[in-house]
Amino acid sequence: MSPSVTVRVPAKVNVQLAVGGVRPDGFHDLANVFLAVGLYDEVTVTPAGELRVTCSGPDAAQVPLDASNLAARAALALAARHGREANVHIHIDKDIPVAGGMAGGSADGAGALLACDALWGTGASREELLGICAELGSDVPFSLAGGAALGRGRGEILAPLPVGGTFHWVFAVADGGLSTPAVYAECDRLREVSGQGSSVTDVPEPEPSPALLDALRTGDAAALAAAVTNDLQPAAVSLRPSLTATLDAGTGAGALAALVSGSGPTTAFLVRDEEEGTKVADALRASGTCRSVRVAAGAVAGATVR
Numbered sequence: 001m002s003p004s005v006t007v008r009v010p011a012k013v014n015v016q017l018a019v020g021g022v023r024p025d026g027f028h029d030l031a032n033v034f035l036a037v038g039l040y041d042e043v044t045v046t047p048a049g050e051l052r053v054t055c056s057g058p059d060a061a062q063v064p065l066d067a068s069n070l071a072a073r074a075a076l077a078l079a080a081r082h083g084r085e086a087n088v089h090i091h092i093d094k095d096i097p098v099a100g101g102m103a104g105g106s107a108d109g110a111g112a113l114l115a116c117d118a119l120w121g122t123g124a125s126r127e128e129l130l131g132i133c134a135e136l137g138s139d140v141p142f143s144l145a146g147g148a149a150l151g152r153g154r155g156e157i158l159a160p161l162p163v164g165g166t167f168h169w170v171f172a173v174a175d176g177g178l179s180t181p182a183v184y185a186e187c188d189r190l191r192e193v194s195g196q197g198s199s200v201t202d203v204p205e206p207e208p209s210p211a212l213l214d215a216l217r218t219g220d221a222a223a224l225a226a227a228v229t230n231d232l233q234p235a236a237v238s239l240r241p242s243l244t245a246t247l248d249a250g251t252g253a254g255a256l257a258a259l260v261s262g263s264g265p266t267t268a269f270l271v272r273d274e275e276e277g278t279k280v281a282d283a284l285r286a287s288g289t290c291r292s293v294r295v296a297a298g299a300v301a302g303a304t305v306r
């Protein structure tokens, strides 16, 4: 039997996503407070004649299996740096909602990178791996790191954050995805329409909320609920107005906070404890305002070899 390596990688929710103006390179400066939550993709790499990607799981049909897949790009990037062929079969067992704002694609990139490093005995340093992650995408370094972190720059410059307790979440998965670039472009458009302007010279530099960082540090769910914000939420709701009904259904069922997860369209509901989570999850299922409902808690560890 060929040796293989499996890496488990968590999803994320952004508890604060403060978006600055659009930069000359087209990206936006962020103050992005990430929390890793316990929904996982598993990425398995096995030696093969050539690079190929397969995927299993309920939403597998929506996952691109060509060179645009971040897992394939991760294998190619690591192989190129170490002067070898990326001749592996990458299998993704997908449980993170696809195109939902929970960093499922980024998780697969980070997972494939760590798995190939272990399979090939590359011995890349943590810094090298994080550097490759940053080239792959803005959220990929956090998928490797996990826990909780403040992401500056376009989200790739990470500072770990202390978390003093477990936060319980319910996630409502919408029908279909939302394109991240389209949501950022809509955020810019809404800022232009409001007369604010959308460039780095118009929009104040994004800053993390001290109250939110305190709530994370002390593990206080009610305080965190009062502090969560997502500057992309108006844009996601503008592109997908039905999200309002989902957010209202979760709030009506007693969630402490309701917000769009990242660029959406998955919505995230912070709840007091596991029991409350079951209630909110049942109510969301019964509301008919979403395709499926998941519960998860965080913070959890980042990409880990099994």
Ligand code: C5P
Binding pocket: 026, 027, 028, 029, 030, 136, 137, 138, 139, 153, 154, 155, 180, 181, 182, 184
């Ligand atoms: O880095 P990533 O490939 O995930 O970014 C996808 C797209 O999201 C970018 O091409 C850009 O349109 C948008 N984006 C942004 N500012 C960020 C992160 C992403 O405008 N900080």
